[in-house]
Amino acid sequence: TLLTHFNSSGEAHMVDVGHKAVTHRIAITEGYIQMQPETLHLIITNQHKKGDVLAIARIAGIMASKKTADLIPLCHPLPLTQVEISFGIEADKNRIRCQTTVKTNGQTGVEIEALNATQIALLTVYDMCKAVDRGMVIQSVQLVEKSGGKSGHWLRE
Amino acid sequence: TLLTHFNSSGEAHMVDVGHKAVTHRIAITEGYIQMQPETLHLIITNQHKKGDVLAIARIAGIMASKKTADLIPLCHPLPLTQVEISFGIEADKNRIRCQTTVKTNGQTGVEIEALNATQIALLTVYDMCKAVDRGMVIQSVQLVEKSGGKSGHWLRE
Amino acid sequence: TLLTHFNSSGEAHMVDVGHKAVTHRIAITEGYIQMQPETLHLIITNQHKKGDVLAIARIAGIMASKKTADLIPLCHPLPLTQVEISFGIEADKNRIRCQTTVKTNGQTGVEIEALNATQIALLTVYDMCKAVDRGMVIQSVQLVEKSGGKSGHWLRE
Amino acid sequence: TLLTHFNSSGEAHMVDVGHKAVTHRIAITEGYIQMQPETLHLIITNQHKKGDVLAIARIAGIMASKKTADLIPLCHPLPLTQVEISFGIEADKNRIRCQTTVKTNGQTGVEIEALNATQIALLTVYDMCKAVDRGMVIQSVQLVEKSGGKSGHWLRE
Amino acid sequence: TLLTHFNSSGEAHMVDVGHKAVTHRIAITEGYIQMQPETLHLIITNQHKKGDVLAIARIAGIMASKKTADLIPLCHPLPLTQVEISFGIEADKNRIRCQTTVKTNGQTGVEIEALNATQIALLTVYDMCKAVDRGMVIQSVQLVEKSGGKSGHWLRE
Amino acid sequence: TLLTHFNSSGEAHMVDVGHKAVTHRIAITEGYIQMQPETLHLIITNQHKKGDVLAIARIAGIMASKKTADLIPLCHPLPLTQVEISFGIEADKNRIRCQTTVKTNGQTGVEIEALNATQIALLTVYDMCKAVDRGMVIQSVQLVEKSGGKSGHWLRE
Helix, strand or coil: CCCCCCCCCCCCCCHHHHHHHEEEEEEEEEEECCCCCHHHHHHHCCCCCCCHHHHHHHHCCCHCCCCHHCCCCCCCCCCCEEEEEEEEEEHCCCCEEEEEEEEEECCCCHHHHEEEEHHHHHHHHHHHHCCCCCEEEEEEEEEEEECCCCCCCCCCC | CCCCCCCCCECEEEEECCCCEEEEEEEEEEEEECCCCHHHHHHHHHHHCCCCCHHHHHHHHHHHHHCCCHHHHCCCCCCCEEEEEEEEEHHCCEEEEEEEEEECCCCCCCCHHHHCCCCCCCHHHHHHHCCCCCEEEEEEEEEEEECCCCCCEEECC | CCCCCCCCCCEEEEEECCCCCCCCCCCCCEEECCCCCCHHHHHHHEEEECHHHHHHHHHHHHHHHHHHHHHHHCCCCCCEEEEEEEEEEHHHHECCCCCEEEEEECCCCCCHHHHHHHHHHHHHHHHHHCCCCCCCCEEEEEEECCCCCCCCEEEEC | CCCCCECCCECCEEEECCCCEEEEEEEEEEEEECHHHHHHHHHHCCCCCCCHHHHHHHHHHHHHHHHHHHHHCCCCCCCEEEECCCCEEEEHHCCECCCCCEEEEEECCHHHHHHHHHHHHHHHHHHHHCCCCCCCEEEEEEEEEEECCCCEEEECC | CCCCCCCCCCEEEEECCCCCEEEEEEEEEEEEEEECCCCCCCCHHHCCCCCCCHHHHHHHHHHHHHCCCHHHHCCCCCCCCCCEEEEEEEHCEEEEEEEEEEEEECCCHHHHHHHHHHHHHHHHHHHHHHCCCCCCCCEEEEEEEECCCCCCCCCCC | CCCCCCCCCCCCCCCCCCCCCCCEEEEEEEEEECCCCHHHHHHHHHCCCCCCCCHHHHHHHHHHHHHHHHHHHCCCCCCCEEEEEEEEEHHHHHHHEEEEEEEEEEECCCHHHHHHHHHHHHHHHHHHCCCCCCCCCEEEEEEEECCCCCCEEEEEE
């Protein structure tokens, strides 16, 4: 089968990576949360205070990246060597962009860890603002770039 | 502040829900994963076999809903009474729709639990198909409807 | 379908218990670990010392009972009100018996929590003794008795 | 035995709280982290920036309170209704004070949850500053006040 | 003491494996769940549908293998490189056999991870069928074969 | 910034350790729990029985060390190779001393893992004795010695 998470009997398994080379692996992902202008304004205003929504979302995303193998059934546990999350406020589009970079030296990639961090960071923004804006939408969570491993470099066109 | 997750000093806290009424609460959420036609075809074909991608994604989403308070910093732990996840294949749009329903009897809502289940279910699809399609995109993760609690019924227009 | 963990479409779900009565629920389970006489002797001798194998296995079992909903996909999270694990040494049969009692006031039973505690307690015994006896076998993990809920009292014949 | 976490056979158990009344319970705890004046100065300076040490420590403490039953073997799982953590900078004593308030409506108290939150918040401060001050000391983690339950109100003298 | 999980003072510890060679390690385990013929028939019938009991049990077992160090007190955390679970239906004996293979490159073996996966997979079968057959029994959970490490190859006779 | 857990933009991140050498790392920490003489007497008396308070606290501490990266936001996950916890009863000072040693071969140190183990072990003592002594105080949780890594050997003066 082309789907490597299934063995020759068609059953799901955690695929054998034991023979793969340990290489330096990087994944960069992004995602957006769309909201009302008033909500975005509240987040921006709040940034100058002690309890910054985006600072908390960043911590949630970093912590989530470490739990990825706990959440995604066939994902291998990996000791991450770096996790970095940055936010960009796109006021003209009424949305916030979240970009995550995850690195490891390992036998398998860290795309899922980076996507998971992005998703949880954005969901934390939703959680903290839902009392004022229930209609927020998480958009375009995707891989931007990866390197390392047999498949090498990949860049979204 | 309008953002209830911050107290009067502007510091983040897990807001007091102890005085709120225990009501029956429902949240329905949706999200999509966009992919290449070939990838969608592989998933559809695989459905008739033992190791169904969507069946595994469903389990991952259900399990994730139970870990929401572990992932989202200021989210209250809640004993969920029902979690249901269904997928719809939209072949003409090259995407799969995931819809989640979560219910509880509690002092706070289950929107975050349902959104988290949707996100993790979609990310599990990504994980299982990434070897053939790294460019898949998770789209429009959002609340569709909620009921229960002081704010009552909410339906996305 | 007769298997309630699948909905009318045949898809797995966490079944709705929101309408069920909150009743006092008890489950009692048992299981055994079979071993070499020398291994059993070592465990018995060790009991009089600070680092008692069975005391540690008891703690592992109690802690595991609290994580049951994290491990069993369609199991509802439940706030347990009591967990008790006792061991019986059956020297003539070269085995140790583990009995677990779990109680809650809830909308669903605690059989799985008690079985999980029994299994993990026995596996902890295996882990601590495997250097001297790799061939140990975990046997007859089963429900002994339950009460509470709509199905009422059940006793193994 | 006077130690209720052991049964009449002297074996550890998760004590039965099923018959106890559900009451409103509050626990307030405190603790300190002692450090070099330069370290305290760095933390204070950093507070005005995006990545505030104390804001991150607060989030870590709140999240840890929700995992208490996972960490403390005989602790009952409890659905917390409020968690609040505040820091006080005591510049003259070269230390930071952390105070935690936890509330629930439950059959058992939340002292351990509040102490755990305080400890983890302080350890997070240590983690973030250890590169400049390995000698920091966590001091006087203790219960300040509790109310609710059969034992009623307790206030440290 | 012969039990390596206790130090020279007789106290439990997580034994030092830092000096051990990193070798390729494999563990194969098995276990059974005994049930009523009608229950087995239901599972077999259900296999052809979307929500396959054994497919879900497989996922639960794989996910559990990754949490072994969280459950078994003195077990070392290990990054597993492969987990594979297969089921065999033994209709004449009214039981299902579960076989698990776990692999890693590490300083300690993966027997406990494989036994844990087997146990949780079988318990998941129990959970999903308990409404129709409370009397099911988990039997003969045991190591079948292991290789790697100082003790080398071991095969159950 | 001198605080390495913040990047050049002042945002928190999990710092890159991918380029650091893998060295053998050891951390030794200590902490105390102060109590009433009667409480200490109860713990000592209980030690000769099956359910030893300190044996249980030791297990809790060891298990907690494995969850450190789950609790401390910016802490790297590390596969620990040894964890050892010992208690000393200081009857003249009405307190118990807890000392933890953690070892790994890794790219970052294990101070936080050892401090976390010490804290949780002491909090477990508190939990098990709180019914007789709510006023117990956890004192002087601190690093005693560390070795390995670029910063080399460190010993508390």
